[in-house]
Amino acid sequence: MNFDGLDLNTTWFILIGVLFTGYAMLDGFDLGVGALHLFTKTDEERRIMLNAIGPVWDGNEVWLVTGGGALFAAFPNVYATVFSGFYLAFVLLLVALIFRAVAIEFRGKRPMLWWRRMWDGGFSAGSVASSLLIGVAMGNIAWGVPLDERGEFTGSFWSLLGPYPLLLGITTLALFLMHGAIYALLKTEGALHDKLRAWINNCIVFFIICYAVTTMATLLYVPHMAARVRANPWLFSIAIFNMLAIANVPREIHHGRDWRAFLSSCVAMLALMGLFGLEMYPNLVFSNPGPANSLNIHNAASSPKTLGIMLTIALIGVPAVLAYTVSIYWIFRGKVKLDRMSY
Amino acid sequence: MDVLTLSRFQFALTAGIHYLYPPLSIGLAVVLVMIEGTWLKTRQPVYHQMARFWTKVFALTFAIGVATGIVMEFEFGTNWATYSRYVGDVFGSALAAEGIFAFFLESGFLAVLLFGWERVGPRMHFFSTCMVCLGAHFSAIWIVVANSWMQTPAGFHIVGQGVKARAEITDFWAMVFNPSAMDRLFHTLCGAWQAGAFIVVSVSAWYLLKKRHDEFARASLRIGLVAGLAASLLQLASGHISARGVAKNQPVKLAAFEGRYETRAGASLALLGWVDEKNQRLLFSVEMPGMLSWLAHGDTRAPVTGLLEAAPQPEDRPPVNFSFQLFHLMVAVGFGMILIAALGFLCFWRGSLFEKRWLLRLLALSVLGPQIANQAGWFAAEVGRQPWIVQGLLRTSQGVSAVVKANTVLAAIILFSAVYLLLFAVFVYLLNDKIQHGPDDGDLVPSGKLALHARP
Numbered sequence: 001m002n003f004d005g006l007d008l009n010t011t012w013f014i015l016i017g018v019l020f021t022g023y024a025m026l027d028g029f030d031l032g033v034g035a036l037h038l039f040t041k042t043d044e045e046r047r048i049m050l051n052a053i054g055p056v057w058d059g060n061e062v063w064l065v066t067g068g069g070a071l072f073a074a075f076p077n078v079y080a081t082v083f084s085g086f087y088l089a090f091v092l093l094l095v096a097l098i099f100r101a102v103a104i105e106f107r108g109k110r111p112m113l114w115w116r117r118m119w120d121g122g123f124s125a126g127s128v129a130s131s132l133l134i135g136v137a138m139g140n141i142a143w144g145v146p147l148d149e150r151g152e153f154t155g156s157f158w159s160l161l162g163p164y165p166l167l168l169g170i171t172t173l174a175l176f177l178m179h180g181a182i183y184a185l186l187k188t189e190g191a192l193h194d195k196l197r198a199w200i201n202n203c204i205v206f207f208i209i210c211y212a213v214t215t216m217a218t219l220l221y222v223p224h225m226a227a228r229v230r231a232n233p234w235l236f237s238i239a240i241f242n243m244l245a246i247a248n249v250p251r252e253i254h255h256g257r258d259w260r261a262f263l264s265s266c267v268a269m270l271a272l273m274g275l276f277g278l279e280m281y282p283n284l285v286f287s288n289p290g291p292a293n294s295l296n297i298h299n300a301a302s303s304p305k306t307l308g309i310m311l312t313i314a315l316i317g318v319p320a321v322l323a324y325t326v327s328i329y330w331i332f333r334g335k336v337k338l339d340r341m342s343y
Numbered sequence: 344m345d346v347l348t349l350s351r352f353q354f355a356l357t358a359g360i361h362y363l364y365p366p367l368s369i370g371l372a373v374v375l376v377m378i379e380g381t382w383l384k385t386r387q388p389v390y391h392q393m394a395r396f397w398t399k400v401f402a403l404t405f406a407i408g409v410a411t412g413i414v415m416e417f418e419f420g421t422n423w424a425t426y427s428r429y430v431g432d433v434f435g436s437a438l439a440a441e442g443i444f445a446f447f448l449e450s451g452f453l454a455v456l457l458f459g460w461e462r463v464g465p466r467m468h469f470f471s472t473c474m475v476c477l478g479a480h481f482s483a484i485w486i487v488v489a490n491s492w493m494q495t496p497a498g499f500h501i502v503g504q505g506v507k508a509r510a511e512i513t514d515f516w517a518m519v520f521n522p523s524a525m526d527r528l529f530h531t532l533c534g535a536w537q538a539g540a541f542i543v544v545s546v547s548a549w550y551l552l553k554k555r556h557d558e559f560a561r562a563s564l565r566i567g568l569v570a571g572l573a574a575s576l577l578q579l580a581s582g583h584i585s586a587r588g589v590a591k592n593q594p595v596k597l598a599a600f601e602g603r604y605e606t607r608a609g610a611s612l613a614l615l616g617w618v619d620e621k622n623q624r625l626l627f628s629v630e631m632p633g634m635l636s637w638l639a640h641g642d643t644r645a646p647v648t649g650l651l652e653a654a655p656q657p658e659d660r661p662p663v664n665f666s667f668q669l670f671h672l673m674v675a676v677g678f679g680m681i682l683i684a685a686l687g688f689l690c691f692w693r694g695s696l697f698e699k700r701w702l703l704r705l706l707a708l709s710v711l712g713p714q715i716a717n718q719a720g721w722f723a724a725e726v727g728r729q730p731w732i733v734q735g736l737l738r739t740s741q742g743v744s745a746v747v748k749a750n751t752v753l754a755a756i757i758l759f760s761a762v763y764l765l766l767f768a769v770f771v772y773l774l775n776d777k778i779q780h781g782p783d784d785g786d787l788v789p790s791g792k793l794a795l796h797a798r799p
Contacts, residue, residue: 054454054458055454055455055457055458055459056454058409058450058453058454059447059450059451059453059454061409061413061450062442062446062447062450064413065413065416065442065446066439066442066443066446066447068416068417068420068442069416069435069438069439069440069441069442070439070442072416072419072420072427072431072434072435072438072439073431073432073435073436073438073439074435074439075431076427076428076430076431076432076435076509077428077431079419079420079427079431079435080420080424080425080427080428080431080744081424082420083417083419083420083421083424083427084420084421084422084424084744084745084746084747085746087421087744087747087751087755088751088754088755090417090420090421091421091754091755091758091759094413094414094417095758095759095762097410097413098410098411098413098414098762098766099762101406101409101410102406102407102410102766102769104406105402105403105406105407106406106769106773109773109776109777110773110776150506150745152424152745152746153746154746157751302431302432302435302436302511303432303502303511303512305511305512305513306432306433306435306436306511306512309436309512309515310436310439313436313439313440313443313444314443317440317443317444317447318443320447320448321443321447321451324447324448324451324452325447325451327451328451328452328454328455331454331455331459331462331463332454332458332459332462339461340785341457341458341460341461342458
């Protein structure tokens with residue numbers, strides 16, 4: 001296909017953002033359910049939690065895999081720099097993702113208590129660690145990492161664990177906890193549902209505190225992440241929209257409109273990622289110190305030909321993906337009922 | 344050890360263990376389509392029972408395949424960053440296409456395959472099984488295309504110089520249909536179909552030996568043997584086509600596979616042997632005269648290029664004996680599988696299989712064959728390409744990440760080894776548990792929505 005006149009580099013910046021936002025909205029809730037998992041006590045409750053995400057978690061994770069593949073294809077320099085620079089962090093993320101994936105599959109296969117406890121632990125620890133690590137990675141991208149003139153990362157594993165990235169790690173965990181709790185509300189009924197309803201306020205309060213601290217820290221210590229909004233005051237409307245969406249979550253929960261709370265939570269993620277993207281643009285990895293070495297949508301990108309081919313692939317693939325993702329969620333709509341095929 | 348050696352070891356370890364699972368998933372998906380199709384057509388409850396049982400085995404292999412697969416995608420960036428910069432423009436698009444076209448399809452319909460028995464009708468369920476099978480094949484297509492591009496690069500040009508040099512696509516379809524892509528795809532898929540078919544054969548034969556689940560085992564064995572024999576025979580053809588492709592496109596690799604140093608007309612085929620790399624000779628070989636020339640070029644007198652001509656500098660050659668042994672192991676097991684499948688099929692057809700306990704025992708072990716051949720084949724293919732990471736363009740030593748330290752890679756290797764060992768142990772334990780437990784007799788009476796459609 002011919003995409004003359006289209007800024008392919010910017011288009012792919014947006015599309016990568018869309019993929020990672022999709023990942024946050026979808027895998028975010030099942031990571032959150034995983035983080036909440038150990039708070040439920042009985043075997044039946046835990047099975048319901050697992051089966052709430054059972055048919056969909058695998059598909060949700062594909063958003064990360066495809067996001068990684070798209071990053072590789074569209075901005076290979078970013079992929080290479082970040083993945084080799086964040087080596088140990090990503091290995092830990094992989095181990096965490098592996099553990100939670102197999103724990104979901106393995107847990108219900110044997111009845112022994114120690115067996116189920118072990119995989120419960122793996123599922124929960126894997127979910128918490130994944131959320132934290134994803135947040136820390138985002139935090140480093142926002143804060144900036146030291147790059148040399150060839151665009152190679154010059155820091156170390158420990159230099160990735162600065163206070164701001166750690167704060168973003170905790171905020172991400174808080175966001176996923178809230179998101180997951182709302183999703184679990186949608187999928188449960190009876191005593192477990194009431195229990196979750198009691199927890200959800202804690203999750204919301206935890207997230208709002210983290211969100212406020214992160215926003216303050218960003219404005220005070222990471223001025224480049226607020227520069228565009230400062231220069232274009234009308235963009236502040238997105239920030240207000242974001243705050244309203246977050247404030248709407250407890251309101252909808254209070255009125256028992258869980259679906260709307262879930263949508264609000266999704267919208268809040270969309271606005272957060274939107275702000276993140278706006279402030280990063282046109283950089284993909286901000287070099288700090290030495291901003292001249294930053295990787296941006298031009299010096300890190302593949303050729304226009306490849307970006308065009310990839311866009312064609314996306315235009316064919318994405319509508320199909322959306323169609324069957326929606327169908328799967330539709331087929332598995334409603335409250336969880338345990339049957340013999342369940343986890 | 345240096346970062347290069349450790350990174351190669353890490354990739355070999357994680358890829359090798361990962362590749363225990365996807366062939367089983369791909370092959371079992373085909374068998375599941377056959378089983379469910381037969382069920383829809385005949386409405387015999389035993390096929391419903393089979394579909395349920397093999398779906399559980401499928402789910403187990405699929406879960407570990409996915410979990411270990413994400414590691415592969417990350418490793419290009421973590422360990423082979425320079426390679427990733429160099430090929431991202433070409434290789435990355437194949438990987439992204441795999442995500443969009445294969446993984447979403449597979450994971451989406453997997454939900455219906457596993458959990459949808461009571462929620463959708465049998466036709467929709469069958470459709471989902473077909474889509475999972477299609478997704479698994481799409482994923483094989485894109486990853487083998489990407490790997491084949493590293494073997495026989497096409498449809499690109501090199502832009503920039505020195506450290507800034509990289510490959511850029513000039514022709515997408517030439518990249519996809521690079522000279523070895525379709526041969527190697529066919530070869531890989533045949534191996535996967537064998538893996539899936541023979542696990543069904545093995546488990547069924549074991550039930551027959553133990554005199555358990557007789558009707559289930561016979562019906563499964565029939566489908567397994569048909570699929571296994573067909574895949575093994577196709578594998579013979581695809582192996583031959585692949586070898587001819589290697590002779591044409593990668594003469595160094597073929598010479599290493601066959602341990603040939605001298606270019607010779609009427610080259611003989613070594614059935615076994617030991618390559619003395621120091622003195623550049625093939626020792627203890629049992630040979631068939633003219634056969635290599637015939638297999639590679641269709642003429643018993645055609646010259647076959649040796650290593651001395653194809654790669655005059657020793658540093659341009661792969662480890663010769665290692666490639667030779669793995670290649671020959673793959674071929675030997677491949678022929679063994681044809682023999683076993685043909686024998687099993689013949690005796691099954693004549694009805695004498697169930698008395699021949701030795702043959703049932705052999706069939707019960709046959710699951711190992713495709714696994715050994717798949718591993719040996721991939722190791723031969725990847726080691727035989729050395730010292731190149733992209734044939735003729737980029738050396739493996741140039742592809743490794745610049746900023747990663749050896750002890751970091753070592754830490755990752757230790758971590759992955761521990762995790763994968765645990766996963767493998769749990770996999771074997773659970774698989775054994777499922778097999779010991781056997782099919783559910785409750786599945787002979789379709790329940791839920793399925794009951795409405797079953798005929799008496």
